[in-house]
Amino acid sequence: MPVEFPRNERAERVIARLEAQGYDACAVGGCVRDALLGRRPHDWDIGTSARPEETLRCFADCMVLETGIRHGTVTVVLEGEPIEVTTYRTETGYADGRHPDRVAFVRRLEDDLARRDFTINAMAWHPARGLTDRFGGREDLAAGRIRCVGDPARRFREDALRILRGLRFAAVCGFTVEPQTARAMREEQGGLRSVAAERVNAELSRLLTGSDAARVLREFADLLAGVLPEIAPMRGFAQNNPHHCWDVWEHTLHALQVSAPDSAVRWTLLFHDSGKPPTYREDEKGIGHFPGHPAVSERLADQAMRRLKFDTGTRERIDRLVKLHDIPAENDPRFVRRWLNRLGEGDFRRLLEVKRADTLAQAPAYRPPRLAMLDGLEATLESVLQQQDCFRLKDLAVNGRDLLAAGLPEGPAVGRTLRFLLDGVIDGRLPNKKEALLAALRESGPGRRGAE
Numbered sequence: 001m002p003v004e005f006p007r008n009e010r011a012e013r014v015i016a017r018l019e020a021q022g023y024d025a026c027a028v029g030g031c032v033r034d035a036l037l038g039r040r041p042h043d044w045d046i047g048t049s050a051r052p053e054e055t056l057r058c059f060a061d062c063m064v065l066e067t068g069i070r071h072g073t074v075t076v077v078l079e080g081e082p083i084e085v086t087t088y089r090t091e092t093g094y095a096d097g098r099h100p101d102r103v104a105f106v107r108r109l110e111d112d113l114a115r116r117d118f119t120i121n122a123m124a125w126h127p128a129r130g131l132t133d134r135f136g137g138r139e140d141l142a143a144g145r146i147r148c149v150g151d152p153a154r155r156f157r158e159d160a161l162r163i164l165r166g167l168r169f170a171a172v173c174g175f176t177v178e179p180q181t182a183r184a185m186r187e188e189q190g191g192l193r194s195v196a197a198e199r200v201n202a203e204l205s206r207l208l209t210g211s212d213a214a215r216v217l218r219e220f221a222d223l224l225a226g227v228l229p230e231i232a233p234m235r236g237f238a239q240n241n242p243h244h245c246w247d248v249w250e251h252t253l254h255a256l257q258v259s260a261p262d263s264a265v266r267w268t269l270l271f272h273d274s275g276k277p278p279t280y281r282e283d284e285k286g287i288g289h290f291p292g293h294p295a296v297s298e299r300l301a302d303q304a305m306r307r308l309k310f311d312t313g314t315r316e317r318i319d320r321l322v323k324l325h326d327i328p329a330e331n332d333p334r335f336v337r338r339w340l341n342r343l344g345e346g347d348f349r350r351l352l353e354v355k356r357a358d359t360l361a362q363a364p365a366y367r368p369p370r371l372a373m374l375d376g377l378e379a380t381l382e383s384v385l386q387q388q389d390c391f392r393l394k395d396l397a398v399n400g401r402d403l404l405a406a407g408l409p410e411g412p413a414v415g416r417t418l419r420f421l422l423d424g425v426i427d428g429r430l431p432n433k434k435e436a437l438l439a440a441l442r443e444s445g446p447g448r449r450g451a452e
């Protein structure tokens with residue numbers, strides 16, 4: 001059956017050049033999957049029977065990068081765009097469950113396809129020959145199914161990261177995991193202990209931002225708790241509180257499901273209520289409360305992110321959003337300016353997104369007034385930004401030099417005074433006008449703020 005396939009001129013040129021020298025070549029892997037799904041592949045990978053040094057000879061007149069050459073990959077730069085050309089290969093050994101002991105270059109495409117993880121990733125496409133699909137990848141794509149190439153348990157023992165890759169594809173593509181593959185994922189999950197934290201982190205982040213993340217987290221919570229033990233206590237933890245209609249884990253999943261697919265927002269929501277189980281208290285009426293849970297959630301989030309080797313900036317950003325997720329919000333320009341000052345626009349918007357998702361996952365009766373308040377708050381945010389209200393030191397109508405000129409002694413007092421004036425402007429007590437600010441300073445007494 002002919003297959004509709006988007007043409008890619010650069011990929012076809014690379015293939016033609018290799019073939020002209022007598023080698024076999026075609027597009028392989030993720031780009032074939034994405035093209036068949038009607039998604040634009042973010043990069044085209046070319047597989048070839050040419051050995052790396054032979055590939056180099058074919059592209060002697062082009063700019064090439066040899067960074068991956070040990071594994072058979074030569075990156076050819078065509079019109080400023082890189083395209084990876086990888087020699088067909090098999091991998092054997094995997095004594096450590098992550099790295100093949102031996103990579104062997106082979107001449108046959110079929111042998112290369114057999115080492116790939118899932119059927120949907122094990123197809124090749126050639127401009128004249130069309131699709132090569134030895135493992136039923138096309139049928140699995142059509143059925144929305146993640147299935148291993150070959151014996152799933154063996155494939156996961158070779159490289160346990162494939163377990164998380166499979167769940168990531170399920171979440172991103174909205175696919176289900178074929179039962180035998182799912183069973184093997186569970187049986188072989190212990191292998192994830194030996195996978196580098198950074199690789200686990202990267203797959204989890206992509207899983208979380210998938211459109212179907214909540215479904216995959218729900219179905220594979222037991223497995224995922226192996227790499228994220230912080231989620232385990234949330235599962236089935238009843239809240240016994242009229243604001244909530246779901247247990248902590250279901251609430252978390254509902255919030256994730258309705259939130260924007262932003263990695264920091266999704267990680268924040270995953271952890272935002274993780275501090276509820278350890279802080280649970282019941283009052284005399286049997287109603288559940290979670291005093292101080294945001295701080296405990298923050299600690300758990302921080303612990304998980306350190307283990308997963310998040311970069312410091314991302315970890316601190318998510319810690320902060322987790323800690324703040326429950327702060328009382330007000331539809332008031334002063335509130336907006338204060339939080340813009342503390343978080344910056346990007347993270348303030350993320351905080352509002354977290355609050356909206358959190359609200360949408362609460363008991364229906366409590367949602368409308370909170371959502372209306374958040375709508376109003378967002379409108380206020382837009383107007384504060386549009387009017388270019390002052391909320392940063394650099395927007396303030398006076399600077400350090402002005403204060404020195406007004407007689408303030410050099411030293412830490414200058415910074416403190418600027419902060420005092422900025423707070424006055426943010427809170428609407430002072431206008432952001434140079435004369436008015438200097439006058440306010442004089443009124444508060446010469447050098448007084450400096451003396452504090």
Ligand code: ATP
Nearest residue numbers: 028029030031045115116117118121122159161162
């Ligand atoms: P994306 O680029 O969107 O992450 P991808 O499937 O292209 O998805 P890559 O990491 O670019 O993922 O890998 C390209 C191809 O290499 C895959 O489609 C798959 O065929 C193969 N592959 C990648 N990682 C593995 C692995 N751990 N085990 C087996 N095959 C793999």
Ligand code: MG
Nearest residue numbers: 030031043045
């Ligand atoms: Mg890819």
